[in-house]
Amino acid sequence: MTSATEQERTDPTSRVQAFLRGGGVLAVGVAIMNVTTYGFTMVAARLLGPEEYGGVASLMALLLVIGVFQLGLQATAARRISTAPTQVAQIERVVLTATYRAALVLGLVMLVLSPVVWKVLRLESIVPALLLAVAAVPVTISGGQVGVLQGERRWAALATIYLGLGVPRLVVGTVCILIRPTEAAAMLGVTLASFVPVAIGWAVLRHGREPEEHAGLRLRDVAIETMHGSVALLAFFTLSNVDIIVARNVMDGHEAGLYAGGLILTKAVLFLPQFVVVLAFPSMSSHGSARKALLRSLAFVLAAGVASILGAWLLSDVAMIFIGGEEYAEVESRLWVFAVLGTLLAALQLLVYSVLARQSRRAAYGIWAAVVAVVGFGALAQTLDAMVVAVCVIDAVVLVALLALSLWRLRDDAHVGEPAQP
Numbered sequence: 001m002t003s004a005t006e007q008e009r010t011d012p013t014s015r016v017q018a019f020l021r022g023g024g025v026l027a028v029g030v031a032i033m034n035v036t037t038y039g040f041t042m043v044a045a046r047l048l049g050p051e052e053y054g055g056v057a058s059l060m061a062l063l064l065v066i067g068v069f070q071l072g073l074q075a076t077a078a079r080r081i082s083t084a085p086t087q088v089a090q091i092e093r094v095v096l097t098a099t100y101r102a103a104l105v106l107g108l109v110m111l112v113l114s115p116v117v118w119k120v121l122r123l124e125s126i127v128p129a130l131l132l133a134v135a136a137v138p139v140t141i142s143g144g145q146v147g148v149l150q151g152e153r154r155w156a157a158l159a160t161i162y163l164g165l166g167v168p169r170l171v172v173g174t175v176c177i178l179i180r181p182t183e184a185a186a187m188l189g190v191t192l193a194s195f196v197p198v199a200i201g202w203a204v205l206r207h208g209r210e211p212e213e214h215a216g217l218r219l220r221d222v223a224i225e226t227m228h229g230s231v232a233l234l235a236f237f238t239l240s241n242v243d244i245i246v247a248r249n250v251m252d253g254h255e256a257g258l259y260a261g262g263l264i265l266t267k268a269v270l271f272l273p274q275f276v277v278v279l280a281f282p283s284m285s286s287h288g289s290a291r292k293a294l295l296r297s298l299a300f301v302l303a304a305g306v307a308s309i310l311g312a313w314l315l316s317d318v319a320m321i322f323i324g325g326e327e328y329a330e331v332e333s334r335l336w337v338f339a340v341l342g343t344l345l346a347a348l349q350l351l352v353y354s355v356l357a358r359q360s361r362r363a364a365y366g367i368w369a370a371v372v373a374v375v376g377f378g379a380l381a382q383t384l385d386a387m388v389v390a391v392c393v394i395d396a397v398v399l400v401a402l403l404a405l406s407l408w409r410l411r412d413d414a415h416v417g418e419p420a421q422p
Helices: 004-010 012-021 024-083 085-112 114-120 127-151 155-179 183-205 219-239 242-250 253-271 274-285 290-314 316-323 326-357 363-380 384-409
Strands: none
Touching (some): 024 085, 024 155, 024 326, 127 183, 155 183, 219 363, 242 363, 242 384, 253 384, 290 384, 316 326, 326 363, 363 384
8 A cells, every 4th residue: 555655756746735735835935035026126226226226225124114013913813823723713803804904004104104204215206105105005914814824834825925925026016117217116016016915815815714612812912912023023123124224324335335235145144044934933833843843943044044154155256246246346255254144133033933933022122132232332343344243243142042042931842742751
């Protein structure tokens, strides 16, 4: 008799089904999303020119900050469903209701603040700021949808949404910029593309389930958990971006530009193992598998980081093609250090989500303390080398502290499910 495993090895159809059920399809979806998102950035920078692209880049950075609410909803939905798999229908209904309300409120808030965004970011008109307010709605909605699918471990459907997050932005955004190379046209493309993943999520989740046992979950519970998760994620995103702001204020323009070029590689290494976080989070939320999921995922992230560091060291000339070319030649010999920084941030991101999975709210204070440390020590760093070393040391300290705290909190989880000793 042929076992199920042997059948999957010999039957192509079974192999495809196993791929769709497993995390491979998610890894592909996340990779394509990251590549196409980066592709839009390259297209916009080349077609718009420095002045126009500066406004688009600032709007995209603000959209990233707004996106912490999306990630907070995603983490809340995934954790709730992972910890109560028999109550999916009730949890899904409450989470999506909270998601729609949060999206509407955030959109209205950004609409009211659009004149402020227009003036502070020095945009060509108020139109891009208004489009940002509209984009905030679908971006937030997709967070709740992704969280539901993540909690249910529906990787194929989730991968489709991730494709919808990246590919339409590249295609629609490029078309809009080609028609009219302005800030408003670029943001129109981003805004229109933001509705594609929401439509995919609606199609996947439109079939309701029969109600199970009542989950006892209220909208207020979802709102509170989302806010706490968003604060922790905001702390992480601030930590991973505040150094360039400090650099622009303490270094000369050329040195700060080189540092910004090195950070392109840092961000690439940071987002390279992003799919691991998505895959591991439901397991990190489940009692009995959290410790194993954390350690295995951390080992994979660090392995990917080591490979990236070696690649940046041995193939620095190839990496420079993506950094910006000859104008950034002075940073080539330090690219491996920026890869180290990206590895530390990738591991730290995994630990932040591990903290969210256990609802440990005090850990966010440590990340905010690291932000203060980067600002303080970074202000004393007058050179690129001093800045990147200081940031690496601070991130490493936070990483070790969070890892120690996580392992201590999960010390009992390793023994769950083990047979009792005689």
